[in-house]
């Protein structure tokens with residue numbers, strides 16, 4: 239894809255390959271204009287552009303524009319068709335670094351002998367705009383959470399996203415969520431044969447509900463495998479879009495969805511008490527859960543409340559005691575980096591050979607396995623099975639488990655996370671680590687190098703059980719603890735917090751196990767997140 243290695247998907251590719259082009263790639267539309275299929279982009283060469291622009295040139299006061307060519311990366315091309323002899327191209331035009339809008343190119347082919355060539359040329363443009371295995375004209379069920387983030391989801395959808403989906407001729411069906419849990423109910427009833435994609439105009443709460451709704455269908459495995467879950471970032475937490483669309487801009491995310499490749503995603507089966515559900519993003523006990531869920535009274539701070547919440551608790555050396563039992567693959571950071579690098583290289587090789595497959599697993603889709611896989615390690619209330627390594631952690635500070643890399647726009651906590659490697663990445667940090675180190679960690683998170691701190695225990699994990707306890711406060715420190723809680727926004731909080739995909743669950747033991755490739759998402763790259771790996775080892 240044109241933008242695979244580039245932050246800005248709308249760059250004009252340098253050297254788009256107009257020299258030495260095969261005549262089959264050139265469409266002469268009139269005496270002065272040609273459209274050429276370059277290496278990465280459509281090249282519009284139009285002598286007329288010069289004159290047209292000159293006409294609005296404020297009586298010659300502005301310097302004459304001489305630009306007669308422009309390049310539209312194939313990634314930006316949303317649709318192309320020919321109607322009689324009129325060639326119509328819809329594309330996403332950048333409007334600054336973090337947004338785009340629909341624009342059009344229209345030309346009449348004047349030479350009537352070119353009918354067959356024109357048709358072939360337009361087909362070839364569409365093939366480049368949607369290289370295999372990208373599906374065209376996706377059937378998208380859009381769910382809008384009118385209260386997500388700053389309550390702008392409806393407006394964002396109408397102004398920024400809907401026109402792009404329409405220009406790409408996607409089939410769209412829109413529904414607003416009316417209450418908590420509504421997205422689960424909708425997803426439970428979706429016909430997987432009629433819907434390719436559920437796009438959640440929301441934060442990470444709706445995708446969580448949609449995965450769990452699909453998991454409640456009569457043939458859940460099939461539904462989870464067929465319907466790709468995506469996010470149009472409109473919430474306060476937009477991690478899914480950061481990881482898969484590479485952006486938290488709604489319009490750029492819309493293009494990423496239009497051009498997205500179906501990619502399997504591991505889901506994490508969670509059991510707690512009698513409940514069973516799936517997590518797609520993260521589980522947190524302690525500082526992260528508290529900074530996310532326990533800072534409601536600090537909403538006036540905007541997104542800074544998370545950082546503030548973490549700072550106050552870190553500086554107060556807050557601990558969250560728990561018993562932790564883990565089935566891990568490894569905690570050797572060098573080996574983890576190494577296997578991540580290997581996965582990146584394999585993926586690059588697959589792209590350069592053009593062997594990215596569409597992830598439609600025929601055996602699952604055609605009447606194969608349709609039920610949810612049974613739990614390998616039982617539930618949180620069963621006796622702990624063999625194979626779990628148990629440790630008491632009386633001074634645990636941060637327990638954070640991620641299935642994706644980015645947890646927020648500046649925070650690639652889990653630098654080596656992969657979408658479907660059958661493992662989750664687990665971070666444990668002792669709450670007594672020095673304040674200076676804690677501050678350094680906070681500032682290093684954005685580089686993706688948190689895992690390299692010796693104080694950070696980092697593991698690749700298949701399953702775990704955590705049983706958190708409330709830390710007793712020694713009588714002498716009660717006042718200090720109270721002030722700390724108040725400063726951190728948790729003045730009225732009575733018990734500890736657990737966040738799963740950013741949503742609160744009861745403060746009780748839970749067990750988690752990775753179910754490889756159970757879910758389906760759309761991604762820009764296939765089997766990788768939009769993160770180029772940690773900056774050091």
Ligand SMILES: Nc1ncnc2c1ncn2[C@@H]1O[C@H](COP(=O)(O)OP(=O)(O)OP(=O)(O)O)[C@@H](O)[C@H]1O
Nearest residue numbers: 386387415416417418419440441442443473474475
């Ligand atoms: N109409 C509605 N009224 C109230 N809650 C809703 C409604 N629609 C969806 N929700 C709930 O809102 C929660 C948060 O949604 P979402 O993740 O989209 O927004 P957010 O702003 O990122 O989240 P948060 O409020 O957790 O910061 C979800 O659990 C969802 O079930």
